[in-house]
Amino acid sequence: MTAGTRDSGDPHPPLRRELVREGVFVVVPAYNEATAVRGVAERLTALYPNVVVVDDGSSDGTAGALDGSAVRVVRHVVNRGQGAALQTGIDYALSRGAEVVVTFDADDQHDPSDIDRLVQPIVTGECDVVLGSRFLGHAEALPWSRRLVLRVGVLFTRVVSGIRVTDVHNGLRAFSRRAASQLNITMDGMAHASQLLDQVKESGLPFREAPVTVRYSAYSLAKGQRSSNAVRIALQVLAEKFRA
Amino acid sequence: MNTFQIIAVPITAFFAIRSILILARGKQPFVGSAIISGMWLAATAAILEPDLTNWAAGVLGIGRGADLVIYVVALGLMIAFFYFYRKYRRLSDDITVLVREMALREADREEAATEAQRTGDPPATRPG
Numbered sequence: 001m002t003a004g005t006r007d008s009g010d011p012h013p014p015l016r017r018e019l020v021r022e023g024v025f026v027v028v029p030a031y032n033e034a035t036a037v038r039g040v041a042e043r044l045t046a047l048y049p050n051v052v053v054v055d056d057g058s059s060d061g062t063a064g065a066l067d068g069s070a071v072r073v074v075r076h077v078v079n080r081g082q083g084a085a086l087q088t089g090i091d092y093a094l095s096r097g098a099e100v101v102v103t104f105d106a107d108d109q110h111d112p113s114d115i116d117r118l119v120q121p122i123v124t125g126e127c128d129v130v131l132g133s134r135f136l137g138h139a140e141a142l143p144w145s146r147r148l149v150l151r152v153g154v155l156f157t158r159v160v161s162g163i164r165v166t167d168v169h170n171g172l173r174a175f176s177r178r179a180a181s182q183l184n185i186t187m188d189g190m191a192h193a194s195q196l197l198d199q200v201k202e203s204g205l206p207f208r209e210a211p212v213t214v215r216y217s218a219y220s221l222a223k224g225q226r227s228s229n230a231v232r233i234a235l236q237v238l239a240e241k242f243r244a
Numbered sequence: 245m246n247t248f249q250i251i252a253v254p255i256t257a258f259f260a261i262r263s264i265l266i267l268a269r270g271k272q273p274f275v276g277s278a279i280i281s282g283m284w285l286a287a288t289a290a291i292l293e294p295d296l297t298n299w300a301a302g303v304l305g306i307g308r309g310a311d312l313v314i315y316v317v318a319l320g321l322m323i324a325f326f327y328f329y330r331k332y333r334r335l336s337d338d339i340t341v342l343v344r345e346m347a348l349r350e351a352d353r354e355e356a357a358t359e360a361q362r363t364g365d366p367p368a369t370r371p372g
Contacts, residue, residue, distance in 0.1 A: 054347070074351045080340045088344045092351060188340055239329075 023099030024048050024119055027089030029082045030106035031056040034065040036219065043112045044104065045070040052092055053106065056085040082171075083192025087185040094180055099123075101180040105171035107220045114212040118174035121208060128179040129200050129207035131165060132172035137211030146216075149230045156234055157194060163201050165209055169193045172212050179205050191236040245292075252291050260284035283320075 026048050030037050037053060044051045051071040055063040057079030066073050074092050076085060086103055093101045100122050104110055114137075118130040139147070150169060157168045173196075175183070182203045187195045200207050245253075263284050267277040290297050290313070297309025306312050360366055 057343075072351070072355075074347050076343045076347050078339075078343060080343055084340045084344065088347055091344065092348060095348070186337055186340075188336070 020099070020123070021048055022050065023097070024102060024115075025050040025052060025093035025096065025098035025100070026102045026104050026115065027086060027093055028053045028071075028104050028106045029056055029085030029089060030054065030058065030062050031079060031082070031085070032058045032060045032062060033106040034058070034060040034062045036108045037062055037106050038065045038069060040104075040106055040108050041066055041069050041071045047112050047115065048102075050093070050096070050098070052089050054085040054089040054092075056080060056082065081188030081192070082190060083185045083195070084188040086192060087183070090175075090180050090183060090185075094177065098180070099177050100174055101177070102174045103171055109214050109216065109220045110172045111213045111215070114172060114210075115174070117210050117212070118172065121210075122174055122176045126206070127208050128176040128203075128205035130174045131167070131197075131200075131207060131209050132170045132212035133165065133167035133209045134170060134212060134214040135166045136209055138213040139216070140213065141216040142214070143216070153230060153234075156237075157197060160237065161194065161198050161201065163197050165197065167209070168197060170212065170214070172214075176205075179203060179207075187236065187240060189233075189236065191233045191240070194233070194237045195240065249291055253288060256284055256288040256291060260288050 026044050028037070028040065028044070028051065030053050033040075041051055041053060049070070053062075053066060053071050053073050055073055055075045057076045063073050063075055072092075074088060076088065089103075090101055100119050102115055102118060104112075104115070110132075114132065118132060121127050121130055134142070135150075150167065153168045154166060157163050157165065169190075171193075179200070182205070183196065183199055185192045185195060185199075260281065263277065263281040266272055267274070267281050290309075294309065297312055299309075301307065301309045301312040304312065306315065
């Protein structure tokens with residue numbers, strides 16, 4: 001397995017000719033994000049034509065909030081979890097001929113302009129997977145308790161999975177078609193992030209990290225995972241390893 | 245026989261006979277049926293002759309029959325927990341697969357209908 005390398009490029013690298021935006025599919029799993037999803041979708045579609053929002057059984061009209069927008073919407077009839085929604089979006093993107101699949105959170109924490117930095121190394125063939133890292137980039141208004149939990153998560157992943165990365169729960173990632181085809185996320189909840197890393201490692205495909213910006217707001221903090229969920233996620237990861 | 249034996253033995257004996265008949269019919273998985281039959285027979289025997297548990301405990305090097313019963317029950321509960329957890333996970337995975345399949349088929353259908361509206365042609369169905 002090629003160890004991750006770190007991209008220390010400019011904050012906004014110029015778009016290279018090789019980057020074919022039509023081959024890039026941005027997958028946005030969303031659950032009860034009616035407030036934020038429209039704005040996120042419009043910022044994404046301004047940069048990339050193929051944006052797929054997977055409505056994971058929302059009850060707040062998330063899909064309806066996207067009516068008239070340029071995004072494609074795929075709906076789960078019942079809520080299955082972010083991991084399940086991601087895999088659905090990845091399957092959809094691959095069936096529509098995606099050459100690069102980007103995963104992006106729906107809660108407005110990510111910056112769409114970071115996507116180019118993740119996609120470029122894949123398009124140029126340098127690697128198959130690029131993982132966003134807020135600790136290589138910027139984590140604005142990150143509460144100290146969340147920072148501590150994320151750091152412990154990094155250590156846990158190194159010990160349990162043997163993967164050395166600086167950010168294990170960042171929803172902004174990019175996969176080549178080859179890498180995305182090998183993904184099979186079966187952990188439906190938030191523990192899918194750890195499973196994803198395991199599968200990236202097992203695939204043997206080259207991966208790297210890239211600096212990204214994650215912005216915390218009162219909305220995203222209220223909407224996102226509580227730090228206390230980290231224990232449950234860790235137990236789920238361990239249980240899955242025994243189950244396998 | 246004491247009052248507990250009078251109440252419990254007919255119940256455990258009933259389930260023991262029932263499970264043996266199910267085992268004999270061969271319509272359920274053999275191992276599971278055999279384990280359940282053995283469990284009810286052991287319970288019936290242990291209630292009828294409590295000294296049997298002391299004898300079994302002695303053979304296994306455990307102090308008392310009551311300790312043996314506790315260990316067996318605890319072990320059985322742990323095994324049952326992991327069995328049902330695996331079953332729950334399999335069912336949950338199957339539900340996700342179904343939900344995904346429905347979502348992707350609906351997306352195919354909607355896109356085909358949109359395309360048909362745009363071109364004026366009848367909706368096409370996407371292969372596979």
